[in-house]
Each structure stands twice: as C-alpha cells, then as structure tokens.
Amino acid sequence: MYKAIRLVLLLSLTAGATGCANVEPWVKPYERQYFADIVMSAERDPVAAAYLNHVFEAREGARGATGSHGGGCGCN
C-alpha cells in the first residue's frame, strides 16, 4: 500500500518537475496576428460596453478599475 502511494507521489512529482520544462507560448511568435482577431477582444462593441460600464458604476456607487476611463479620483 505504502509502496503504491510512494509510486504515485513519485510519478506526480516527476510529471510536475519535467512537464514545466517544455511549456512554451502556445501562440508562436510568427502567429501573433491571431491575437488581433475580433474574437480575442473582450468588448466587441465599445459604445455598448462604455454604456454598460457607466450603468454598473452608477449602480455600485463606485468607479474606476473596470476598463472605463476615469482614474477613480471621483472628479469625472
């Protein structure tokens, strides 16, 4: 029983130690145009997103840090 546990532990340790060595950016440097694809944007419609952010800020009574403009100084 202990032997089995030790083996599993050992296996997971090796997998953890060696697996990380091969992690590379999944998008290769010469494939970076795919980042500019429309599906990569968090907000498809900037006008609708700005409006929704405004509604959110009004509802929460706080602003800033949501991606909308304004630095959180309360002056805008």
Added chain:
Amino acid sequence: MNTARQMLLACTLALSLPGLAAAAAAPGSAAPDFALAARDGGKVRLADLKGQVVMINFWATWCGPCRQEMPLLAQLNTKYEPLGFTLLGVNVEPDSAAAVSWLKGMPVTFPILFDTDSAVAGSFGVEGMPSTVFVDRKGQVRYIHRGYKPGDEAKYADMIRSLVKE
C-alpha cells in the same frame, strides 16, 4: 526502491522527449529545405540557391521592426547581390494581401515568399519577429538573428561579408 528509481528515469526520459523533438534549425546544422510561392509568380527553392550566401528574413506587416528594416534589407541586397548573395523575405501571414499592398510603396527588389501556413517558420523554429537566418554557400545555417533594433543592419553586413568571402 530500485524499480522506483527505474520508473523515475523512464518518466523523466518520456517527459523530456517532446522537448528534444522540437529542436529546430540551429547554427551549424543544415538549413531545412523549402519551396515557396514568390511575389512575382513562380517558386523559390532553397536547395536551388546552393553555392550562394542566403539570408532569410521572416517578417510580417503587423511587425513594426520588420517594416522598419525592410528598406535597409533592400539596400543590403542591392549592395551584396553581385558577390553571390541572395536575400529572401519570407512573409509569415496566412493572408498575404496586406503584404502585397504594403510592398507596393517599398523599394524592395529581392524575392518575397509567402509562407501562408507557417510551415517554413516552424521548420526554422522562428523564436521572434523578425528573425533573420544566414545560410552559407554549403547550405548550412551559420547564424540566427532575433529581432531588429536600429544598428543591427551593421551586424547583418558584417555577417554577409564574412560568409561571402568563404
């Protein structure tokens, strides 16, 4: 314990193999051959250029430094072409329309090739944009330059001069 040690060794080997298999063109190894469609129609094959010093520049229109160095590469090409030197500009974009329209305003006379499925960029293991590979007269990769910053064209010229003399 002995079996455990063997298991450990086997696991380490098995998990490190994919990393070894991904090794791409490195200085001192033979340049992987390719044949790509060129901008002026026709095809360009690397093996046909054996006996010449070949500089392969991987570029894209979305890459600022690539656009910046393009006129300088054109100058290098016209300067060293008579000495048995060829420059190949490999465009890595899946859609080459942007490259074709951008090049219309450029004084580029060297062959521009279209690597639309990134197979050649993959076989050379391009690790940054732009990447410039220098292949000597025997078809061996001699030097890989990653990126471009102003002044790098002097390094390119030094490399070309030393390879052309061989």
